Amino acid sequence: MANENIQNQTETKNINTALAQNLGAYASIVPEAERESAERKEKLAQIDYKMVTFSLAGKDYAIDIMKIKEIAKAGRFTYVPNTLPFVLGVYNLRGDIIPIVDLRLFFNIEVPERKEDSLENMLICSIGEQTFGIVVDVIDKVVGIQKATIQPPHPLFGDINIKYIQGVVEVNNRLYILLDIERIFGSKTEAQAIEEENVRVNMAHNAKVAVKSSAEKEFVNSENQNTSVSVAETKVEKHSSDELKFITESLAQMRKFTASAVNEPWLKARFDEWQKERSKDKIQLSSTEDADAFLKSFYSPCSGTWWTKEYADSIFKILPDNTAKQITVWNPGCGKGMETYSLACILKKRYPEAKIRIYAHDIDLLNVSNAPLISVPAEVANGWYAPYLTNKANSDFTFTTDIKNSIMFEYHDCANTNSLPVCDIIFARDLISFLPLASQKVLETDFDEKLKGNGVIILGQNETLEGEGKWLAHKGGTVTFFTK
Numbered sequence: 001m002a003n004e005n006i007q008n009q010t011e012t013k014n015i016n017t018a019l020a021q022n023l024g025a026y027a028s029i030v031p032e033a034e035r036e037s038a039e040r041k042e043k044l045a046q047i048d049y050k051m052v053t054f055s056l057a058g059k060d061y062a063i064d065i066m067k068i069k070e071i072a073k074a075g076r077f078t079y080v081p082n083t084l085p086f087v088l089g090v091y092n093l094r095g096d097i098i099p100i101v102d103l104r105l106f107f108n109i110e111v112p113e114r115k116e117d118s119l120e121n122m123l124i125c126s127i128g129e130q131t132f133g134i135v136v137d138v139i140d141k142v143v144g145i146q147k148a149t150i151q152p153p154h155p156l157f158g159d160i161n162i163k164y165i166q167g168v169v170e171v172n173n174r175l176y177i178l179l180d181i182e183r184i185f186g187s188k189t190e191a192q193a194i195e196e197e198n199v200r201v202n203m204a205h206n207a208k209v210a211v212k213s214s215a216e217k218e219f220v221n222s223e224n225q226n227t228s229v230s231v232a233e234t235k236v237e238k239h240s241s242d243e244l245k246f247i248t249e250s251l252a253q254m255r256k257f258t259a260s261a262v263n264e265p266w267l268k269a270r271f272d273e274w275q276k277e278r279s280k281d282k283i284q285l286s287s288t289e290d291a292d293a294f295l296k297s298f299y300s301p302c303s304g305t306w307w308t309k310e311y312a313d314s315i316f317k318i319l320p321d322n323t324a325k326q327i328t329v330w331n332p333g334c335g336k337g338m339e340t341y342s343l344a345c346i347l348k349k350r351y352p353e354a355k356i357r358i359y360a361h362d363i364d365l366l367n368v369s370n371a372p373l374i375s376v377p378a379e380v381a382n383g384w385y386a387p388y389l390t391n392k393a394n395s396d397f398t399f400t401t402d403i404k405n406s407i408m409f410e411y412h413d414c415a416n417t418n419s420l421p422v423c424d425i426i427f428a429r430d431l432i433s434f435l436p437l438a439s440q441k442v443l444e445t446d447f448d449e450k451l452k453g454n455g456v457i458i459l460g461q462n463e464t465l466e467g468e469g470k471w472l473a474h475k476g477g478t479v480t481f482f483t484k
Contacts, residue, residue: 337371
């Protein structure tokens, strides 16, 4: 009996030991599982940026998911004449006609020959009010990351211009090139950093002016009464010069407006007006709204919109006689195309027997892609444009084939050299002033090389070439034009 009790006690001890060991192991497993779950939750909580990933020629790329409207497959695109090589055509997306851009062709990546019935992988993107499709090789998945892990691009990314890359990020041992879709399609808005930088510079300027004013005051007080008037006048002139200089710096930062000989007469006159309009403490430009208000009177009539009959007639009157069989025109900075189409109609009216060829250039890819699809509002169509318009199937108005075929919309930076033929007319309103000084010089040299001896240049109403010594200014009504 005693032996039996000893055996039972031994078995109980062994069971308790085994249970303790198992419970200990379980106790160590539970915290580990909880720790892993907490880590997963923490990692998920840290995801503040999602991107759609895809491939081009075997390399991994990505776009901010907030720019992607949907993913689609399609293969039958409607060809549009006189468009850029990487614009495959247009596509009917549930009633919306959108342009289709082959991102591979845009980046000069080799594309296999397309079969007529093949379907393309498309990302339908939205930027502002614009919707368009971009064709890629393979669409992969949605990847979540921390925005802080995005690294700046390296110049060695040779396939793509570095200015189109927002950054690079590594996820699960794969390196993704994050594309800046707004910059690619020319719709980048003013960054908040510019506003902050302007405020910083403004504060520094005000401090500098305050110190200078104090020093000048002491200097004036130390002079005798006979010289105080001349010193005060010098102070006012110097202060005014400093104010104008700071305004030009602010315009360059906020609106890329570069002060130069091209706009100097207008800039000085506008500054005098500005001083009368504003109180002394509000002369400087502290926001983009101020910059826009300062530049409001700079822009030419009908800039960026449809022309009035009065303005169209004023352009018609200054166009010179020309019996050439073809009239070649260069329109850098064509924008959305309204100006280019307006010019094409006037040229057709002025030179009815000639073949018109307009090279319309812009760095906004969306603008040049959508320009061939432009519709004309009914209120505009009933005016002087009427002879050059036709009705579309949906009752909208569009330009006749003759007018459309006269225009070649192209994605091109006018600051770079191009292979244009010599031109009869160069139409570049409100463009030069928004280029850096070096680019202005390049463009003016291009004007000299590309314009025929009997050709004319039409700039913005507040821009001039008179200071260059190569050009003669002529006044035709309200429009100024230049010849060699």
